[in-house]
Amino acid sequence: MIVGTVREIKNHEYRVGLTPESVYELTAHGHRVLVESGAGDGIGAHDSLYAKAGGEIVSAARDVFASAEMVVKVKEPQPEERAMLRPGQILYTYLHLAPDPEQTHDLVASGAICIAYETVTDDHGGLPLLKPMSQVAGRMAIQAGATALEKANGGRGVLLGGVPGVLPAKVCVIGGGVVGFNAAQMAAGLGADVTILDRSPEVLERLGIYFEARAKTRFSNRANLAECVADADLVIGAVLIPGAAAPKLVTADMLKTMKKGAVLVDVAIDQGGCFETSHATTHAEPTYVIDGIVHYCVANMPGAVARTSTYALNNVTLPHALRIADLGWKEALRSDPHLLAGLNVWDGKVTYEAVAQALDLTYTPAREALG
Numbered sequence: 001m002i003v004g005t006v007r008e009i010k011n012h013e014y015r016v017g018l019t020p021e022s023v024y025e026l027t028a029h030g031h032r033v034l035v036e037s038g039a040g041d042g043i044g045a046h047d048s049l050y051a052k053a054g055g056e057i058v059s060a061a062r063d064v065f066a067s068a069e070m071v072v073k074v075k076e077p078q079p080e081e082r083a084m085l086r087p088g089q090i091l092y093t094y095l096h097l098a099p100d101p102e103q104t105h106d107l108v109a110s111g112a113i114c115i116a117y118e119t120v121t122d123d124h125g126g127l128p129l130l131k132p133m134s135q136v137a138g139r140m141a142i143q144a145g146a147t148a149l150e151k152a153n154g155g156r157g158v159l160l161g162g163v164p165g166v167l168p169a170k171v172c173v174i175g176g177g178v179v180g181f182n183a184a185q186m187a188a189g190l191g192a193d194v195t196i197l198d199r200s201p202e203v204l205e206r207l208g209i210y211f212e213a214r215a216k217t218r219f220s221n222r223a224n225l226a227e228c229v230a231d232a233d234l235v236i237g238a239v240l241i242p243g244a245a246a247p248k249l250v251t252a253d254m255l256k257t258m259k260k261g262a263v264l265v266d267v268a269i270d271q272g273g274c275f276e277t278s279h280a281t282t283h284a285e286p287t288y289v290i291d292g293i294v295h296y297c298v299a300n301m302p303g304a305v306a307r308t309s310t311y312a313l314n315n316v317t318l319p320h321a322l323r324i325a326d327l328g329w330k331e332a333l334r335s336d337p338h339l340l341a342g343l344n345v346w347d348g349k350v351t352y353e354a355v356a357q358a359l360d361l362t363y364t365p366a367r368e369a370l371g
Contacts, residue, residue: 001325004034004068006061007041010075012283014042014306015313017072017093020049022318027054031325034064043307065089070329072321074313075300076103087111087347090329092321094118094133095344098245098358099272107345108361113329113369117317118270119243119352120342127242129320129342131178132312134267136302138182138238141265142190144296145171145234148263148287154294156261158233161191168192172228174220174249174274175238176203179267181210183236188214195228225249230257237266237274243344244354245272252276252290260292269297334370343369 003026005017016039018026023033035055037047047057058064065071065084073093077085082103085091088111095116097104107114117129127134142160149169151157162168171187173180176198187194188211196211197220198204204217211217218224229235229250239246246268255277268274277290280299287296302309320339324332333340344352349364356363 001328002032002034002067002069003072003321003325004036004064004070005039005072006036006064006081007039008074008303009061009078009081010300010303013075013300013303015074015303015310016040016043016045016306017074017317018321019043019310019314020045020053020055022314022321023050023055024053025318025322026325029322029326032056034058034068036061036064043310070321070324072317074310075303076100077107079106082106082110085110085112088113090115090324092117092317092324094270096270097344097350097352097355098243099270101359104345104350104355104359104361108348108350111348112345113343113347114345115320115324115329115339115342116243116344116352117313117342119344120320121338123338129313129316132316133302133309134178134240135182136305136309136312137267138179138236139186140301140305141179141183141236141238141267142171142186142234144286144298144301145236145263145265146190148265148294148296149234149261151261154261154287154289155263156233156259160187160234169233170231171195171234171236172232173197173236173238174225174228175240175268176200176207176217177238177240179240180236180238181207183238183267184211184215187234187236192234195232197225197228226254226257229254232262233259234263234265237264237268237278239268239274240271242354243352245358246274248274248276250275250277255291255293258291258293261294263294263296265296267301269299273297330370333366340366340370 070090149155194215346369351366
């Protein structure tokens, strides 16, 4: 199979779909790999490393899209990239379609086979291709929140861990999944006063056992959520419904109860955000202020630590890329129901139910794509 990867063009996105090591694996399996010149510069992987791994360096993204049978990316294709997709071409990347009708329309119109990292599953009900980026984003959320809390950046001027004789900042983490756990782990490690909210008794029990006295847990209902948000210096939005738009848990009215200069970090922004006042920002302009509350809503947080993120991502995406290239997409999906769960768009049809429901589109079961 001819596999290609391109330089990411989303604002301040430095990750790349394939590392030189991944290219080496693909070429060792007998596949031809096209790499857009400069695609790996953001992680310090220059063209010479890709060429040494057996990749073919091409001058422009259009050359990759024109020839590759499968395009491997990191972020959702931008409008100019979507215009280069063709019927039957495989797109393997993060998509986050539920809050993005324009992208969904373009992918449907392209006739491409679109496999989304974020909906591929595993035997334990997890999302293994989303997990490493959730780990990175959860940890980064605390870094970003701590910086936004600084007075010069519009925050309250509070140090997360405090100092002897001065209380630490209060951190409210909404959601106890992968993002929430990693955010709480970082915040607690810095000495903050951490509270984690979740609706699952099993999750709360697991978190309680892990953190012991280093973090508190509370059941997430309206009253507890409102109290935690009002009391917090930093709120981390870490909720996820696989493939679907995130629920708006923190309302605009709740901002009026918060301390001026408090910070909201919305890690769910890729799925539309879990704060009513959220809208996507970039690393170039990461924050904005509403009602005195600083909002950090960068939609590609892990892109700021591109090398760590790229290698963590390739560790989990490469085995499926190899399977698709070795077997062809139909046989790869037929033989692996977890990879089949990643099929979001095929032949002009939406094949992921949560996306179809969110955008009021006709749903076609993914198995119909297999014939």
